[in-house]
Amino acid sequence: MDRKEELQQWLLHANNDFRxxxxxxxxxxxxxxxxxxLSQQAAEKFLKAFLFLNNIEPPKTHDLPLILxxxxxxxxxxxxxxxxxxxxxxxxxxxxxxxxxxxxxxxxKLATKYAKEIKEFVxxxxxx
Numbered sequence: 001m002d003r004k005e006e007l008q009q010w011l012l013h014a015n016n017d018f019r020x021x022x023x024x025x026x027x028x029x030x031x032x033x034x035x036x037x038l039s040q041q042a043a044e045k046f047l048k049a050f051l052f053l054n055n056i057e058p059p060k061t062h063d064l065p066l067i068l069x070x071x072x073x074x075x076x077x078x079x080x081x082x083x084x085x086x087x088x089x090x091x092x093x094x095x096x097x098x099x100x101x102x103x104x105x106x107x108x109k110l111a112t113k114y115a116k117e118i119k120e121f122v123x124x125x126x127x128x
Contacts, residue, residue, distance in 0.1 A: 003052075010052055014045035018119055021112050032108035033095035039111035040064070040091040043084070046115075046122040047071055053126055062092030075125060084114035 001009070021038035024030050040062070047067045048058035054074050059067065064085035071078040088111060094101040 007049060007052055010045055010049035010058075014042050014049060014119070017045060018042035018112075018115055021115060025108060025112055032103045032105055035108040036088075036091035036103055036111040037095045039108075039115035040088040042115045043088050043118040044092070046119050047085075050074075050122050050126060062089070064089040064092075077125065078121075081118055081121060084118055087111070088114055088118075 017038045021035050021042060024035040024038065044062060044064060044067065047064065050071055051058045051067070051074075056070060056074075059070070061067065065082070068078055068081055068085045090101065091103075091107075091111060095103060
């Protein structure tokens with residue numbers, strides 16, 4: 001697979017996660033945990049696609065602030081996504097298991113909103 005095809009795969013997976021998260025909001029009752037998890041995954045893949053586009057191997061981590069820091073080294077404008085990445089990071093793993101993380105419908109709505117804003121930011125800066 002060449003680099004262009006690989007970039008398209010990053011974006012395809014990111015968009016699939018994002019669309020599923022958005023669709024989940026329309027299904028009530030729908031558990032909010034998968035919506036938040038998919039939103040985090042979408043944001044993560046959009047940020048990693050940006051790194052890949054800039055010839056940086058995306059790290060194998062779900063830590064959005066860490067990934068964002070790498071993006072900021074390329075384009076300082078990414079700093080405006082800091083609050084969104086910090087919020088979404090907690091949904092990377094915890095919602096997949098029984099735990100004490102209490103996720104609400106408002107969390108799910110905010111998670112999809114932030115994922116959309118990260119998606120649009122990356123698409124704009126990459127001119128996708």
